[in-house]
Amino acid sequence: MDEFIKMLDPALDYVEHISKGQNCLITVESNREVVTCPYCGTESTRVHSVYKREFQDLPIQDYQVVIQIRNRKMFCDNPECDHKTFSExxxxxxxxxxxxxxxxxxxxxxxxxxxxxxxxxMLKSDTAAVSKSTICRLLKKNASDCG
Incomplete structure (x- = not known):
């Protein structure tokens, strides 16, 4: 399973997975030692806290996949930066x-x-739980990319 996770991002490590019905919850965590602040570009190694973040991904073997990442919140040590913390x-x-x-x-x-x-x-049956309104919102948001 770790090699599938590495295809998504080499900075992720597989932790565990749980299968229930047609759903698979995969837990991952970052293996980065240094994380760059998205606001000022300063590198950080100091962890403020860790929280769980869930998102849907492409199915695996007809299992709808939800990935749960143990996302880190980091301290930004740049005194000039407007943000004292940031999420990886x-x-x-x-x-x-x-x-x-x-x-x-x-x-x-x-x-x-x-x-x-x-x-x-069609998507709910084998890919991911997606509502009609979510699809409309995605189409509207990505209209410039389609034309």
Whole structure:
């Protein structure tokens, strides 16, 4: 399982997974020793706290996947920075997003071919729990990328 997680991001380590029904919850954590402040670019090694963050990803073997990351909040030691703490960020998911970029891409491809109601129904059956309104919001947000 660790090699699947490394495909998502080499900075992640597999911790454990739990399968229940058609769902799989995968817990991961960062292996970075140094994290860069997204606001000023200063590197930090001091951990403020750790919190759990969950998001959906592409399915594995017809299991809907939710990844739970033990996300770190770090201290920024730059006195010039406006932020004293910041959350560790990753390239495969935008800040505060609930779905990975690759899952969003799959949702957009499918929903460009069928109605949002049909896309929602198809995705819920084997890919991810996605509502009609979420699909509409993603389509609106990504309209400039599609044209």
């Amino acid at each position: 960020r990753f390239n495969f998911i935008t800040y505060k997003a609930r779905k990975t970029e690759r899952l969003i891409k799959k949702i957009l491809i499918l929903s460009s071919r069928v109605s949002s109601v049909s896309a929602s129904s």
